[in-house]
Amino acid sequence: MIRVAIVGAAGRMGRMLVTGVMLDPELALSGALEYSGCPLLGQDAGVVAGQSAAGVRITDKIEDFIANTDAVIDFSSQASTMELAPRLAAAGVNIAIGTTGLTDGDKAALRSLTAAGAKIVQAPNMSIGVNLLFALCAKVAPLLGEDYDIEVVEMHHNKKKDAPSGTAERLGEILAKARGLDYGHDTRHGRVGMVGARSKGEIGMHALRGGDVVGDHTVIFAAEGERVELTHKASSRETFAKGALRAVKFLATAKAGLYDMQDVLGLKDF
Numbered sequence: 516m517i518r519v520a521i522v523g524a525a526g527r528m529g530r531m532l533v534t535g536v537m538l539d540p541e542l543a544l545s546g547a548l549e550y551s552g553c554p555l556l557g558q559d560a561g562v563v564a565g566q567s568a569a570g571v572r573i574t575d576k577i578e579d580f581i582a583n584t585d586a587v588i589d590f591s592s593q594a595s596t597m598e599l600a601p602r603l604a605a606a607g608v609n610i611a612i613g614t615t616g617l618t619d620g621d622k623a624a625l626r627s628l629t630a631a632g633a634k635i636v637q638a639p640n641m642s643i644g645v646n647l648l649f650a651l652c653a654k655v656a657p658l659l660g661e662d663y664d665i666e667v668v669e670m671h672h673n674k675k676k677d678a679p680s681g682t683a684e685r686l687g688e689i690l691a692k693a694r695g696l697d698y699g700h701d702t703r704h705g706r707v708g709m710v711g712a713r714s715k716g717e718i719g720m721h722a723l724r725g726g727d728v729v730g731d732h733t734v735i736f737a738a739e740g741e742r743v744e745l746t747h748k749a750s751s752r753e754t755f756a757k758g759a760l761r762a763v764k765f766l767a768t769a770k771a772g773l774y775d776m777q778d779v780l781g782l783k784d785f
């Protein structure tokens with residue numbers, strides 16, 4: 516049995532993750548963390564998630580569960596994730612991070628924790644479908660070549676704070692690498708005004724927000740006379756939660772290291 520605590524337990528993903536852990540016979544819910552001042556502190560995490568009582572109260576102190584926890588799943592905020600990771604690593608707790616908005620510096624800091632023995636999965640999207648989309652884009656972009664202009668369009672719910680989505684950024688990085696471009700330098704975020712004709716050496720990135728959209732990502736390859744569109748649409752957050760549970764199980768037997776969902780799902784050599 517793997518003992519799992521959830522960071523951001525009262526959030527949209529947190530509630531889904533609490534439910535997933537409670538329903539999984541290989542996992543046991545060992546903790547539920549929220550920010551100090553959260554009105555749900557002291558409430559049963561299972562009840563907050565719409566399930567039966569889990570016997571785990573939402574707390575703002577990792578000391579309440581860290582000694583009895585094998586792994587933490589963290590879908591919270593960049594600040595919270597980066598503050599907690601060193602403390603969890605020092606305690607030998609495995610970490611599955613779904614939080615987006617992490618900087619390159621944050622990712623380097625996570626890597627340095629793994630050099631000291633930590634086991635971490637960090638992925639902007641834990642669904643199987645999006646990770647297959649990542650693998651497909653890495654194959655398709657070089658095959659289609661420079662005649663095909665690449666644009667990435669994502670749409671999410673109106674509560675999402677970061678833009679573009681972590682998934683769109685990862686898509687952009689994969690596509691830029693496949694084209695010999697630099698993601699930071701060659702990405703064009705939206706277009707407004709007299710921007711001139713599109714150049715070959717750019718990747719367009721567009722973030723739409725509205726309603727309750729769980730998460731849509733489309734990569735468009737557009738050429739003279741035709742276009743190819745690869746689309747993933749998440750219709751439930753359950754798909755991300757399922758991936759996070761797989762990540763926790765993967766870490767239980769993994770060596771120290773910083774992994775992504777391509778490692779967890781065996782898509783590295785796809």
Ligand SMILES: NC(=O)C1=CN([C@@H]2O[C@H](COP(=O)(O)OP(=O)(O)OC[C@H]3O[C@@H](n4cnc5c(N)ncnc54)[C@H](O)[C@@H]3O)[C@@H](O)[C@H]2O)C=CC1
Pocket residue numbers: 522523524525526527528529548549550551553590591592593594595612613614615616638639640641642677681755
């Ligand atoms: N990797 C993936 O597959 C996915 C990643 N995400 C990402 O996960 C994150 C959370 O998304 P949602 O659940 O939609 O947001 P949300 O806002 O509903 O939930 C975040 C939760 O974290 C809590 N939190 C904030 N600071 C905290 C702290 N210091 N300690 C403990 N808890 C804290 C908040 O109170 C909130 O309950 C975002 O970065 C989002 O982009 C979301 C869905 C899938």
Ligand SMILES: O=C(O)C1=N[C@H](C(=O)O)C[C@H](O)C1
Pocket residue numbers: 615639640671675679680681682683729730731
């Ligand atoms: O905030 C969300 O909701 C989501 N965030 C992730 C991202 O930023 O890519 C993944 C998913 O699309 C949902």
